[in-house]
Amino acid sequence: MTDAFLVGAGQSGYGAFPEESYRSLFRTAFDATTESVPKGLMASEIDEAFVGTLGVGGRQLGLSGPAVTEHVGLDGVPCTRVENACAASGFAVRQAVQAVKSGMADVVLAGGFEVMSDMSSDATKYWLGVSGETEWERLSGTTFAGVYAQMASAHMERYDTTRKQLSRVAVKNHANGAKNPHAQLGFECSLDEAQSAPTVAEPLNLYHCCPTSDGAACALIVSEDVVDEYTDDPIRVAGVGAGSDSVGLFQRDSYVGVPASERAAEAAYDMAGLTPEDLDFAEVHDCFAIAELLAYEDLHFCEKGEAGALVESGATALDGDLPVNTSGGLKSKGHPIGATGAGQVVEAFKQLSGEAGERQVENPVRGLTHNVGGSGGAAVVHIFEKETAVSA
Amino acid sequence: MTAITAAGAYAPRFRISAEAFEEAWGQFQAAGVSEKAVPAADEDALTMGYEAASRALEAADLDGEDVSWLGFGTATPPLENEDLTARLGAMLALPNGATRQLFTGSTRAGTRALWAGMDAIEADGGLALVVAADAPRGKPDDAIDHAAGAGAAAFVLERDGPARIVDRAEYATPYPGTRFRNAGDRETEGLGITQYDRRAFTETIGGAVAGLEIDPAPEAAAVQAPDGKLPYRAAGTAGVGTDEIRACATVHDLGNLGAASVPVSLARAIAAGHDSILGVSHGSGAGADAIVVESAGDVPANTALKDGDALTYAEYLRQRGVVTSGPPSGGGAYVSVPSWRRSLPQRYRLEAGRCPDCGAFAFPPEGICDDCGAREGYEPIDLPGEGTIEAVTTISQGGAPPEFAEQQAKSGDYAAAIVALDVDAGDETVSVPVMGTDAAPAAFSVGDRVETTTRRIYTQEGVTRYGFKIRPS
Numbered sequence: 064m065t066d067a068f069l070v071g072a073g074q075s076g077y078g079a080f081p082e083e084s085y086r087s088l089f090r091t092a093f094d095a096t097t098e099s100v101p102k103g104l105m106a107s108e109i110d111e112a113f114v115g116t117l118g119v120g121g122r123q124l125g126l127s128g129p130a131v132t133e134h135v136g137l138d139g140v141p142c143t144r145v146e147n148a149c150a151a152s153g154f155a156v157r158q159a160v161q162a163v164k165s166g167m168a169d170v171v172l173a174g175g176f177e178v179m180s181d182m183s184s185d186a187t188k189y190w191l192g193v194s195g196e197t198e199w200e201r202l203s204g205t206t207f208a209g210v211y212a213q214m215a216s217a218h219m220e221r222y223d224t225t226r227k228q229l230s231r232v233a234v235k236n237h238a239n240g241a242k243n244p245h246a247q248l249g250f251e252c253s254l255d256e257a258q259s260a261p262t263v264a265e266p267l268n269l270y271h272c273c274p275t276s277d278g279a280a281c282a283l284i285v286s287e288d289v290v291d292e293y294t295d296d297p298i299r300v301a302g303v304g305a306g307s308d309s310v311g312l313f314q315r316d317s318y319v320g321v322p323a324s325e326r327a328a329e330a331a332y333d334m335a336g337l338t339p340e341d342l343d344f345a346e347v348h349d350c351f352a353i354a355e356l357l358a359y360e361d362l363h364f365c366e367k368g369e370a371g372a373l374v375e376s377g378a379t380a381l382d383g384d385l386p387v388n389t390s391g392g393l394k395s396k397g398h399p400i401g402a403t404g405a406g407q408v409v410e411a412f413k414q415l416s417g418e419a420g421e422r423q424v425e426n427p428v429r430g431l432t433h434n435v436g437g438s439g440g441a442a443v444v445h446i447f448e449k450e451t452a453v454s455a
Numbered sequence: 456m457t458a459i460t461a462a463g464a465y466a467p468r469f470r471i472s473a474e475a476f477e478e479a480w481g482q483f484q485a486a487g488v489s490e491k492a493v494p495a496a497d498e499d500a501l502t503m504g505y506e507a508a509s510r511a512l513e514a515a516d517l518d519g520e521d522v523s524w525l526g527f528g529t530a531t532p533p534l535e536n537e538d539l540t541a542r543l544g545a546m547l548a549l550p551n552g553a554t555r556q557l558f559t560g561s562t563r564a565g566t567r568a569l570w571a572g573m574d575a576i577e578a579d580g581g582l583a584l585v586v587a588a589d590a591p592r593g594k595p596d597d598a599i600d601h602a603a604g605a606g607a608a609a610f611v612l613e614r615d616g617p618a619r620i621v622d623r624a625e626y627a628t629p630y631p632g633t634r635f636r637n638a639g640d641r642e643t644e645g646l647g648i649t650q651y652d653r654r655a656f657t658e659t660i661g662g663a664v665a666g667l668e669i670d671p672a673p674e675a676a677a678v679q680a681p682d683g684k685l686p687y688r689a690a691g692t693a694g695v696g697t698d699e700i701r702a703c704a705t706v707h708d709l710g711n712l713g714a715a716s717v718p719v720s721l722a723r724a725i726a727a728g729h730d731s732i733l734g735v736s737h738g739s740g741a742g743a744d745a746i747v748v749e750s751a752g753d754v755p756a757n758t759a760l761k762d763g764d765a766l767t768y769a770e771y772l773r774q775r776g777v778v779t780s781g782p783p784s785g786g787g788a789y790v791s792v793p794s795w796r797r798s799l800p801q802r803y804r805l806e807a808g809r810c811p812d813c814g815a816f817a818f819p820p821e822g823i824c825d826d827c828g829a830r831e832g833y834e835p836i837d838l839p840g841e842g843t844i845e846a847v848t849t850i851s852q853g854g855a856p857p858e859f860a861e862q863q864a865k866s867g868d869y870a871a872a873i874v875a876l877d878v879d880a881g882d883e884t885v886s887v888p889v890m891g892t893d894a895a896p897a898a899f900s901v902g903d904r905v906e907t908t909t910r911r912i913y914t915q916e917g918v919t920r921y922g923f924k925i926r927p928s
Contacts (some may be wrong), residue, residue: 130468183784184853185783185784185857185860186784186857188855188856188860189787189788189856189857192788192856193788196888197788197789197790198790198794198798198819199887199888200888201788201856201923202788202790202858202913202920203858203871203872203888203889203890203913204850204855204859204869204871204890205848205850205856205871205888206854206855206856208846208850208854209850209854209871211850213846213847213871213872213873214846215848216846216847216848217845217846217901220901220902236536240707261851262849262851262853263851263854264848264849264850264851264871265848265849265851266848289804297914311848312873312888313873313886313887313888318845318846318873354499356711374805392637452667
């Protein structure tokens with residue numbers, strides 16, 4: 064079986080862009096992606112495309128994949144839309160890796176997009192909840208803030224995790240996002256601010272919640288046979304893992320973790336032959352502050368119950384042992400649902416290419432991306448490994 | 456002969472005082488009412504009727520399946536065209552073949568249901584459940600609204616029992632305009648012709664009592680109470696003293712309970728152990744019903760009429776939806792009505808499933824068994840409705856899904872929890888997501904014990920969906 068390689072990735076800015084359409088945002092991401100390929104890449108060389116989007120707003124629910132790939136000139140290229148809620152384009156990247164590894168394609172585009180800012184707040188709330196379990200979970204009065212807040216309540220009860228530790232996630236990710244020109248909320252925040260914001264769903268306050276965002280992101284995955292045509296410093300997709308679970312939190316075995324994340328991570332580590340100690344950075348799914356803490360545990364960065372202490376120790380800060388969410392994460396960089404997974408790969412590509420600017424991790428060799436759908440109905444993990452070390 | 460063999464009563468937890476009205480309006484127009492009960496945003500005559508009925512059945516140590524006849528009386532049905540007894544019967548787990556009758560049209564509807572229940576018992580025997588619930592409302596600046604309370608009562612009737620209904624009589628004569636609500640209106644109004652209204656009240660009440668064969672000398676008199684003064688004005692024509700009326704009055708602390716006025720007073724008199732009780736209702740139109748209850752022993756009763764949380768007048772307007780703007784545009788979670796109906800055994804009765812292969816429990820009972828993978832389907836098992844909170848949050852203002860935005864505007868923050876519901880046998884539980892009610896959200900914490908009740912969940916496409924919520928045990 065051939066190896067798969069990441070040769071390019073790029074994104075639009077994340078934020079609110081009233082002058083942009085979902086197609087123009089996708090085009091910005093696509094152009095940035097082809098331009099990022101060290102030796103260049105023509106649209107005509109792409110064999111296949113996978114595009115992730117939830118379809119927020121219902122603007123193009125059917126055939127939303129071809130609606131953007133045809134717009135950027137991938138005429139006739141087979142395109143499949145992938146829907147796994149907030150993990151849509153993480154799974155699109157996984158589809159691209161599978162297509163390459165199967166030998167059916169040599170050059171595959173994986174991307175995603177979402178436009179969330181052009182609706183009334185009521186309509187937004189409707190769309191934000193559509194990936195929760197509808198008949199029971201949502202009709203108990205929750206959207207995702209509520210469901211993640213329930214997880215936080217259980218984690219705090221079991222492990223004495225504190226609100227302050229939740230706020231430290233926000234402080235850290237804003238510090239990183241302030242160094243990312245693509246970030247939606249690219250400003251620093253103090254621990255005081257992150258502790259005193261208005262409550263959204265007890266114990267989560269506004270600083271414990273990611274924003275709603277417009278944006279698009281893409282990545283290019285190629286086969287071993289052609290990788291040399293695109294780069295001299297290949298980044299290998301060393302590990303891929305994915306998992307699913309019941310859509311409703313109440314139907315799961317654990318409320319203090321995301322079992323699908325744990326399954327995905329174990330599969331990815333296993334395939335890569337690596338352990339968390341081998342990682343130089345990670346982009347994890349911090350839609351809510353508690354989600355980043357759960358990710359530390361599910362991805363085995365620490366033991367169960369120790370995530371609060373881990374963030375408090377500074378180990379996951381930009382200058383820590385394992386920097387997490389150097390991009391700013393969903394919290395500061397933004398969370399355009401369908402674009403988020405591919406956007407995490409963009410950060411991995413930049414870090415491993417030494418192109419991460421002020422937030423560059425020193426000489427990274429291996430990075431992990433972790434993308435969760437809903438409250439854990441689906442999760443996907445990728446591990447990228449640079450074949451030669453970069454000097455930053 | 457018919458006897459009352461159990462009684463239940465319920466009033467919502469919210470109260471507003473006469474002083475709160477005075478502060479808002481400069482005066483309070485409901486003489487003799489010191490405070491009154493206010494239904495929460497997720498309550499209506501149907502949910503209050505369920506509360507009283509489930510208490511009456513519990514007091515009688517009966518299940519819904521024992522009931523052969525159900526009567527429901529209310530002057531404020533949440534729907535004008537749809538028989539609510541089908542839903543009420545399902546919430547109480549009555550047999551589908553049980554006779555059901557709905558009574559509405561005036562504040563006499565509660566005693567009309569009692570009448571029909573007595574007729575059914577006298578004709579066919581069996582076990583009748585009579586439910587009366589009401590939540591009147593008027594224009595905010597009208598005396599009718601100032602007096603409007605909320606409450607419900609329910610009685611189990613059988614041929615024999617400790618509290619026999621030994622006599623009854625009725626009387627009707629036309630008095631248009633005293634208290635009416637035209638089709639399509641939400642608020643009840645009256646012309647307010649003081650002497651005319653009083654005559655309609657006293658003539659019908661006097662007429663009904665005069666029609667009794669026995670001359671009642673009750674310890675307690677449950678007299679219709681549109682406000683705190685009128686029942687006492689009728690004392691003379693009803694042949695009772697004011698002390699007897701006061702003995703089981705509900706209007707002073709709960710307000711005008713409309714069709715539930717006499718039933719709740721009757722339940723209160725029964726619960727207090729009074730041996731002889733006169734009940735006299737009045738409904739606009741006008742008409743009156745009089746009954747005489749003679750009790751030879753204690754009647755099991757479960758009444759929940761204690762006062763709860765005080766509302767300001769502004770909060771009162773919010774809870775009643777007077778100052779909220781209705782559901783937002785932009786849609787909500789779509790669960791089709793047929794899908795909702797399929798889940799009614801779970802929503803109304805907490806019907807879980809037991810795997811026939813490994814014995815594991817599932818809620819809702821669908822999909823393959825999580826424990827052993829069996830595909831045979833589940834044996835139904837009703838849960839007792841008690842459990843422990845496993846995870847909980849408080850949804851702050853603005854954080855609710857759109858389908859709950861209007862409820863949140865009315866009643867504020869609410870708790871949303873995952874609860875491990877007890878299964879009767881052993882230590883096993885099933886987990887369900889559920890909204891908190893009947894208490895402030897801070898009253899729900901991980902590890903707390905809770906019980907279920909039935910409330911309005913949300914309304915979509917004009918159809919209100921009812922289901923279970925939790926409250927502190």
